[in-house]
Amino acid sequence: MLIQLDMESKDPLYTQLRNQIVEGIASNRLKPGDALPSVRSLAQDIGINLHTVNKAYKQLEHEGFLVIQRQKGALIHPDGVPQADDFYWMELSKALRPMIAEAKCRGIDEHQLTTLCQEIYQSFNKKGDSSS
Amino acid sequence: MLIQLDMESKDPLYTQLRNQIVEGIASNRLKPGDALPSVRSLAQDIGINLHTVNKAYKQLEHEGFLVIQRQKGALIHPDGVPQADDFYWMELSKALRPMIAEAKCRGIDEHQLTTLCQEIYQSFNKKGDSSS
Amino acid sequence: MLIQLDMESKDPLYTQLRNQIVEGIASNRLKPGDALPSVRSLAQDIGINLHTVNKAYKQLEHEGFLVIQRQKGALIHPDGVPQADDFYWMELSKALRPMIAEAKCRGIDEHQLTTLCQEIYQSFNKKGDSSS
Amino acid sequence: MLIQLDMESKDPLYTQLRNQIVEGIASNRLKPGDALPSVRSLAQDIGINLHTVNKAYKQLEHEGFLVIQRQKGALIHPDGVPQADDFYWMELSKALRPMIAEAKCRGIDEHQLTTLCQEIYQSFNKKGDSSS
DNA sequence: GTGGTCTAGACCACC
DNA sequence: GTGGTCTAGACCACA
Secondary structure, eight states, rough: OOOOOOOOOOOOHHHHHHHHHHHHHTTTSOOOTTTTOOOOHHHEEEEEHHHHHHHHHHHHHHSEEEEEETEEEEEEEEEEOOOOHHHHHHHHHHHHHHHHHHHHHOOHHHHHOOOOOOOHHHHHHHHHOOOO | OOOOOOTOOOOOOHHHHHHHHHHHHHHSOOTOBOOOHHHHHHHHTTTOOOHHHHHHHHHHHHHHHHHHHEEEEEOOOOOOOOOOOOHHHHHHHHHHHHHHHHHHTTTTTHHHHHHHHHHHHHHHHHHHHHHO | OOOOTTTTTTOOOHHHHHHHHHHHHTTTTTTOOBBOOHOOOOOOHHHHHHHHHHHHHHHHHHTSSSEEEEEEEEOOOOTTOOOHHHHHHHHHHHHHHHHHHHHTTTTOHHHHHHHHHHHHHHHHHHHHOOOO | OOOOOOOOOSOOHHHHHHHHHHHHHHSSSSOOOBBBBOOOHHHHHHTTOHHHHHHHHHHHHTTTSEEETTTEEEEEOOTTOOOOOOOHHHHHOOOOHHHHHHHHTOOHHHHHHHHHHHHHHHHHHHHHHHOO
């Protein structure tokens, strides 16, 4: 699984890493029970500090994507990710709102918006098809 | 136009303010050429620092939502907001990606996602119909 | 509020600090809305690293005891602490079980145990009476 | 005697094992003089490392719950567990304090707390009645 | 001033 | 080997 961080981004490194792992799960390249690299080895691979990797892993653990075990390292949660609940739907709406508002301001119509969302959604399906 | 800031949010105040003004434009409560309150009066109204309001205005100006004139203060850009270009579409995709990935992980299907986006999009239409 | 850490304890420093703040809230020495020292000043006062203090604060924030604001620092949660829910009761039982098992092994009877718990519980009431 | 370890727990395996043996003694399923499985066989039964079982046994021996003899293996201490002394009472109080503080913060009153402790205490009585 | 992020390097517990 | 904790010191964003 390839990780690509943008040192110039305004998103913190640990958030970018967290997002890429989530995308890996969404696209089925990372499956329940799969082992992730150790914080040390991943940190070295992508050239960042191990604490930064650790912070991403801890957040993913807290969100229910991972389990971290004392010396087996981190695994994609074997039971899968917790399903969307009311709280998550609310948070998702809150996050989407300003982005959709701006898109509307910039002349993107409803159909263009849903098409974009569908394309992104389906891009995760495609990747899953081809991998093991 | 009612501004409601959450002092406990992780989002900085100026970002919250910026977003609410964008939503105001999206919902047509703020129209091209409309005057915004002065930095000073808005800061006092919502009880935050003057610099914070100024930072939000500056960002909106830089993004093309506002024009700021020495005499008249801030106006919603009379020519409307710059339409989406390739760069904006790319940025929008990049911002949407991790959210949609997480939604997919949490079992939200494509139809639920597009429905949510449509509801949010349309919520801006509705507001525009009834308010001034 | 006096903080006393035991460098020899097997509990990590940030846990000891977290516990003492919780005890401060239980005993009403810390009240909803009260400000806590900044991570830097507290770290200096008790002679530990600011990251260690920060970790304790972050945990307390996550547990709902504190709110941390960008530059106002940390406050005892103004709405009070989230009340015990089923999950919390379960966790409390799980934590208490081995301790009570050992106490029983060592010949402490039910009455002695409940008396001890009451004494501890009431010790938090007493402190609250005398402070401002 | 059934041992159930949670590989995802934050508590180390040897601590979980130690606690379950203590609970076995508290509930009278394990009686003074009873033989415990050998380190080797128990490790195999529950599928963990031999050193881990050994560490739990060693700790229990040090705490006075077990005697370990070269030939016979591990036995529940024939004279029973050392009774609570001042030091133990102090340690127990220190361990209970932060839990009770948090319970109080979360709105659990004194009666609810003592009831919970009694229920846990009595749960060890019940098991002892019916099992071997 | 505040907390947030990132780095670097140390030691320890677990298995 | 693994992650957990702690330290020290840097720079940045926020208000």
